Amino acid sequence: MNAPLILSADQVQTPSPAPLAPAQAAARPIIRFEKVAKIFAARGSNAQVAALSDITLDVPEGAILGVIGRSGAGKSTLIRLVNGLERATSGRVTVDGVDISALDEKALRAERRSIGMIFQHFNLLARRTAFDNVALPLEIAGVPRREIKARVEPLLELVGLSDKRDRYPAELSGGQKQRVGIARALATRPRVLLSDEATSALDPETTNQILALLRKVNSELNLTVLLITHEMAVIKAVADRVAVIDGGRIVEEGATYDVFAAPQHATTRSFLSALTGQSLPPELADRLKPEPAEGRDAVLRIVFTGTHASDPVLSRVSRLLSVDVNIIQAQVDEIAGAPFGVIIVSVPGDAATVSAVVGAVERLHLSAEVLGYV
Amino acid sequence: MFDLSFGLLPPAIVDLIIDATQQTLYMVAVSGVLGTLAGLPLGVFLATSRKGELFAAPLANHVLGLVVNAARSTPFIILVVAIIPFTRLVAGTSIGTNAAIVPLTVAAAPFIARLIEAAIREVDQGLVEAARAMGASPLQIVAKVLLPEALPAITLALTLAAVSLLGYSAMVGAVGGGGLGDLGIRFGYQRFMPEVMAAVVIVLILLVQGVQTLGDLIARRLDKRSRS
Structure with a gap:
């Protein structure tokens, strides 16, 4: 008799969000920025500097969202708002419904235990072993000694460092230090992990290992990850969603795949051009002219996405239109587990041929963009 | 008893040197401990109370x-005389080894405070940020991060303070404090006994070397940064 009563009471209390379908439930935002601004007083004067303006961003539960921006774009400030290391000047930052900006210091300290953080320079205590570093957040939380041991050892195992438990940070490689950092961040069983340029001090191979570990903890522990980086390669490797930040504003946000396939903002394009296969070879870029002319060829970028990424598009176009297609550069990649390709080709530069080729490509559900003429 | 001077000094003088060494060690040890007890919290506060820091209290x-600067800029011999009323209040007398501990402690505390402050400021701010992100309180950050991480530097700072106190203790002869410095002045200088002066200098050199070597050894044991 009780159960139905409780159920109906629940329904009365939360009438507005209709019962979510499983697919939608997975996308429930766990971190929300609502019209957040952060203004710093400039040093030595009365001037004010807006580090962040009008930030509205949702991080879906269980997702890895990457924020990419150049240094000074405000991404460090953005990530520090989530655990209250910085306070928003206006707007709200909520984590799992808790308004971080409204908490007092004591409540904030308790809340921080459910938000792990890893750092570019690892920030491990030099005088503590790997084990004791991982134990630190538990000591701070007042967990009894015996329980600490039971919690730390599985974490060291998870990050693959069981054999290094008694080593000091100076005896570990950069990648191992970051593994300790990750284990430490997970010690208090957080729901959210903040990653502050966690791979920026690491070589590419170690970076990939650390990113794979982030992927692993994300899926095994259903941990939501908010990471900031200045490298598109990091976004490409792990992020489900990407937000591009420039001048303290989010200029583009979306599923990583969509943003890679069709970047809208110049900053996004410039980050993408740093990836191989996204930019023209420099020799060609130098010769590229904006207008067509007699005898010039048109240079096109064709982006292959989704289910069409593996179609034999070029040979079809070539056959259909009897046009010679010259492949200048081609790159097929995988982003967020889906195939993604960029091919740069040249075709005869007369207007009729170019529009026929673009039309044919678009009929095959791909996008083609004329970059210029050579 | 075994003759420590290998027959170069009369036994009575050897006894005086042994007594003076004990007095010096006593004064340095007691004022060092008391100075650390006062200087450590002062140093921690100085290192953490500027604007935006853990215990931000810029005015304090x-x-x-x-105050620390004022105490440190007063020449020690002046300090000894200037605080005689305070010394009498604390020690009940202004003369003798115990009385000498008062000005030594008053001089050591601000010195140690500055050294500790410097040692703590050397700790990477990233560690403080990491501890804050874990939900540590300011006191926990001091106890679990700042002091442990600064411990090698603090050890070296206290070693330096002990060596300085050995030097300061030579001046407390002016208020009947005794010790090696007093012996050197009274016998070596005023009674024209250069062999006593030499012996005092040698004992002081050995003490300083011993303290410094021990301090370095402990600091190296505590420092885990450069192990391979």
Whole structure:
């Protein structure tokens, strides 16, 4: 008799969000920025500097969202708002419904235990072993000694460092230090992990290992990850969603795949051009002219996405239109587990041929963009 | 008893040197411990109370800094005489080894405070940020991060303070404090006994070397940064 009563009471209390379908439930935002601004007083004067303006961003539960921006774009400030290391000047930052900006210091300290953080320079205590570093957040939380041991050892195992438990940070490689950092961040069983340029001090191979570990903890522990980086390669490797930040504003946000396939903002394009296969070879870029002319060829970028990424598009176009297609550069990649390709080709530069080729490509559900003429 | 001077000094003088060495060690040890007890919290406060820091209290930090600077800029021999009323209040007398501990402690505390402050400021701010992100309180950050991480530097700072106190203790002969410095002045200088002066200098050199070597050894044991 009780159960139905409780159920109906629940329904009365939360009438507005209709019962979510499983697919939608997975996308429930766990971190929300609502019209957040952060203004710093400039040093030595009365001037004010807006580090962040009008930030509205949702991080879906269980997702890895990457924020990419150049240094000074405000991404460090953005990530520090989530655990209250910085306070928003206006707007709200909520984590799992808790308004971080409204908490007092004591409540904030308790809340921080459910938000792990890893750092570019690892920030491990030099005088503590790997084990004791991982134990630190538990000591701070007042967990009894015996329980600490039971919690730390599985974490060291998870990050693959069981054999290094008694080593000091100076005896570990950069990648191992970051593994300790990750284990430490997970010690208090957080729901959210903040990653502050966690791979920026690491070589590419170690970076990939650390990113794979982030992927692993994300899926095994259903941990939501908010990471900031200045490298598109990091976004490409792990992020489900990407937000591009420039001048303290989010200029583009979306599923990583969509943003890679069709970047809208110049900053996004410039980050993408740093990836191989996204930019023209420099020799060609130098010769590229904006207008067509007699005898010039048109240079096109064709982006292959989704289910069409593996179609034999070029040979079809070539056959259909009897046009010679010259492949200048081609790159097929995988982003967020889906195939993604960029091919740069040249075709005869007369207007009729170019529009026929673009039309044919678009009929095959791909996008083609004329970059210029050579 | 075994003759420590290998027959170069009369036994009575050897006894005087042994007594003086004990007095010096006693004064340095007691004032060192008391000076650390006062200087450590002062140093921690100085290192953590500027604007935006853990225990931000810029005004108190500024005032305390001025007091510390004032104490440190007073020449020790002046300090000894200037605080005689305070010494009498604390020790019941202004003369003798115990009385000498008062000005030694008063001189050591601000010195140690500045050394500890410097040692703590050397700790990477990233560690403080990491501890804050874990939900540590300011006191926990001091106890679990700042002091442990600064411990090798603090050890070296206290070693330096002990060596300085050995030097200061030579001046407390002026108020009947005894010790090696007093012996050197009274016998070596005023009674024209250069062999006593030489013996005092040698004992002081050995003490300083011993303290410094021990301090270095402990600091190296505590420092885990450069192990391979």
